[in-house]
Amino acid sequence: MKLSIERAALLRAVARAQSVVERRNTIPILANVLIEAEGDEIKFRATDLDIEVVDNAPAKVERAGSSTVNAVTFHEIVRKLPDGALVSLTDDGASGRLNVEAGRSSFALATLPRQDFPVMATSEYDSTFTAPAPVLRRLFDKSKFAISTEETRYYLNGVYMHVADAEGRQVLRCVATDGHRLARIDAELPEGAEGMPGVIVPRKAVGELRKLLEDDEMKIEVSVSETKIRFATPEITLTSKVIDGTFPDYSRVIPQGNSRKLEVDASDFARAVDRVATVSSERSRAVKMQLDEDRLILSVNAPDAGNAEEELVVAYADEKLEIGFNAKYLLEIASQVDRENAVFLFNSSGDPTLMREGDDTSAVYVVMPMRV
Structure with a gap:
């Protein structure tokens, strides 16, 4: 693998990908980010086995290939490189090292085999729809403060996203509660969301999702199945397992x-x-x-x-x-x-x-x- 990429594009992509990596890992490969270079783009993939983020960035790829490197260390190096630098990444596959070069700086980082990196299985989604970023941002931002942190009531450790009836019409609704307070937020039901199964989006996924929703002009493609939810933009895809549990009948406490x-x-x-x-x-x-x-x-x-x-x-x-x-x-x-x-x-x-x-x-x- 050999490629060059602008430092700003690299930093943005690596920062978003590495944020899902758990700092304390018993499985070494989960501390790494998977780098895949092909065509005219580079993909950064990171996972904690429950959430997977794939971030794309434009790059000049001389030799296609892939490598895995410690996500936190790689992010720190890129962050400290000078603005405007052109970063070169090279992995010959034999040395067990990823060479990072920018100007007069050079680093040789330890890698782990690409085949050890777990890729989240693709899922058949029951429902796919598109929603504007501000709509999803409002739904999750206004409800997430009420998510429970009590691990014994794991089914409250997320935001319940589902289709509901409100005053005779169907709406897309997010609900969160910890037993002391409750938030119930409604939005217009996007086209194609009618048959969506109700899912509990975990707290960590809600936090990561916020990074996709900054751009008011962005449209987010949302795909939902009984076990997974995926949020996608042209640059980044966030896939998360949903909480396997039944959210309580919240209407009784309103x-x-x-x-x-x-x-x-x-x-x-x-x-x-x-x-x-x-x-x-x-x-x-x-x-x-x-x-x-x-x-x-x-x-x-x-x-x-x-x-x-x-x-x-x-x-x-x-x-x-x-x-x-x-x-x-x-x-x-x-x-x-x-x-x-x-x-x-x-x-x-x-x-x-x-x-x-x-x-x-x-x-x-x-x-x-x-x-x-």
């Missing part, structure tokens, strides 16, 4: 009859919660909300550190209410609001609270109260 309505400026509310929570060393400390006519008092009482209180002018016309929430959960939910106003719907101090963005019902959040 309250329907909450009638006490609070409307508040979302950014003012988030900043006020952040300020009063400062006196507590534990971010999980309950923030108490005291609601009266057009008035909200946020307070924290931390006996070991002190207490704090802040008053906000709000739109509230129902009977008085005192309710407590985990400060971290309130901040995370408030930070999802893109519109000016956040609307909270309460029932009582012991029941789940519903939150949405103004009158928009396509993004709905539920948070469980705490005893204060």
